[in-house]
Amino acid sequence: MEQIILLCMVSICLSAVQAQKFLFNQKWGPAGYKEWRGVNEETAMDKIIKTNELKATQIIDGAATLREGDIAVSSGRAPKICFARSCLWSKSVDGHVYIAYNLSPEYNEMDTMLIKTGMANIEQGTCVRFVPRTHQRDYIDIQPKSGCWSYLGARGGRQTVSLQIPNCVQVGVVSHEFMHTLGFVHEQSRLDRDNYVTIMWPNISRDRLRNFEKFRTDTLGLPYDYGSILHFGKYAYSQRGEATILPKDNNNIQLGQALSLSHIDRLKINRLYNCDDMDD
Template sequence: MDRIILLCIVSTCLPAVQSQKFLFSPRWGPIGYKEREKHGDGTAMDEIIKANEIQAAGIVDGTASLREGDIAVSAGRRAKVCFARSCLWSKSVDGHVYIPYRLSPEYSEMETKMIKNGMENIEEGTCVKFVPRTHQRDFIDIQQKAGCWSYLGTRGGRQTVSLQSPDCLQVGVISHEFMHALGFVHEQSRFDRDNYVTIMWPNIWRDRLRNFEKFRTDNLELPYDYSSIMHFGMYAYSQDGEPTILPKNKKNIKLGQPSALSHIDKMKINKLYNCGDNDDH
């Protein structure tokens, strides 16, 4: 039975999972990156997988581990579903959703500019605004941990978003992790995904099959988005260079995005956070 999980999930909404081991191994060769280059199928998630899989074990600090490749999950907490939109960031009276952030001083000026470009990617056309933290209790703490990952939704207090340099400092990767922080899961995790894509289970690394689970999500009455920046690429976690996700009834369609949010991605943000059509974004 599918787990019932909303788009606005925080880390406490997900069950604890065993920490994945991130070790360089000979299988890195057939993961499918040569195939992706040949077919022009490079996505933000491809880069995240590449960065995270070559890191040492224990990629997430403390007692947290990763789910679906880049979603941090705190172990030892009681798993529950967030109802009543309680895991969304607060909306201001002026109609904007302000996300306070603190940026590690370890980033160079150029790296800082890249991270802000990732923020602007989300801000454009939505009511979300990233603002430097002053006194706010809830904020994202952008750090150079091992790999690229984020918690899901607002968890309360300080929450880490890891953007390791240089592998994670790409506009698409940065935007992808901030989308998780806003409360969005991967697109192919939708409960209705089997109507739109076929998961090629035999082609997936056996110890990464859980990264392709689906959940009871709130799809916000929006169509399935093959072009979402939150979609896995066609060769994600391939063990033999063959596709792991194939679109149904769609020829020559590209899965995922390398850098830009899709039109539907922006619609999702505005709908989840109830941004009025007439708001001055």
Template sequence: MTAMDQIIEANEYEAASITEGTTLREGDIAVSNRMGSKTCFARSCLWSKSVDGHVYIAYTLSPEYNELDEKTIMKGMELIEEDTCVRFVPRTHQRDYLDIQPKSGCWSYLGVRGGRQALSMQTPDCMSSGVAAHELMHALGFVHEQSRADRDNYVTIKWSNIWKDRLRNFEKFKTNNLDTPYDYGSLMHFGMYAYSEDGDPTVVPKTSWSVQMGQGYGPSRLDKFKINQLYKCG
């Protein structure tokens, strides 16, 4: 399963729910509908960078998690930290921070919102380091790979095969692609059968059907390169 396959399964069958006035876009990106709320969808709201060149993201973990859950989430953090300037640190006094909770489903807001920021990792349904890294990449400011404005050059969306009430999850946006090539192997890419109504493919690569789209292991080489580009890691 790709990370997104696992997320879809958790969110659809566990009826993912978030706070009132907030909806999920693309299946796992929380977007607030409240007046005056900070909106970062399809554009970047970046975490601040330290003078030492690192981007420190403070977090808290719910006491409801057991030791194995904590290790899984922290492994997802380590996967992002490797070869990037991002560092996840336990919160002490920081104003902006991720509050990671076992709410219903797997989801995250996009980019930094300011203050306490919820990120849901339901246990056990969302518990894999790949899913943790996927949601953390949303928190860093990344949408799904097949949402890129140029995605039609690389994949075909089979609209007739998608659940009718999930068509909106396949929109594309005017994204900042950071001058990077399309990444079929991105941790942020939907799998071939995402939201399939009848078991037929919903996302088909234009290069070859043998191309693996999405995965569940962690950020790809290009994912990490994009993190470094977005945050000017040097």
């Protein structure tokens, strides 16, 4: 059964990529879009950029704005407070981190399957478990609002995760947004990122330079992860289709992921939530 579901998802992803190549091109596509030559080159963040930039999504969910392209931040609230470990989801006595969710009835059966596959992506090899909400006070409300975005970490009470139909209902995009929900920012936001990548500032759209800021985040003692599902792709927010991020020493290194978490992504989750006994 799992193999059948996986084959269906791959088929859907391939169809979506072909449709996107028809709908977008470099001449008039949104900022940050590049005409991709291969399916494997387009990361989850690239898909998010195409959706969010096309919708010109800047002010969302009332008074909240987007940082780094898809992280919702409420007015007057510190965007990086998660790394003081003050907005982590509660850990149960059984060692798991249960995240209750409500799923909008606007999603059809296929949408629901893809979203749950994105959840399973997070759960595999980690202590996180997504459970349908019953009575929980703190929970995520998954809605097909405008764009793909999430708040950073647990805020308390109901918090929205936006997965617009159909652009954001893709396994890699769903997993990317849930990583933000768990409390993680983008990989190239690490304070030590300049040791590993070069930011090509002249190639970035001038009104998107802030998306490449660095922050003093907790690296959890883990190495820089070029292949993280939270890493920007090489052409993120490019103004002329030129690379905006290049790996140092080896330009052939793939940046980011399209579908799944990397091994280090899973280690990050377990270390942040003190579930190291699940490390492979």
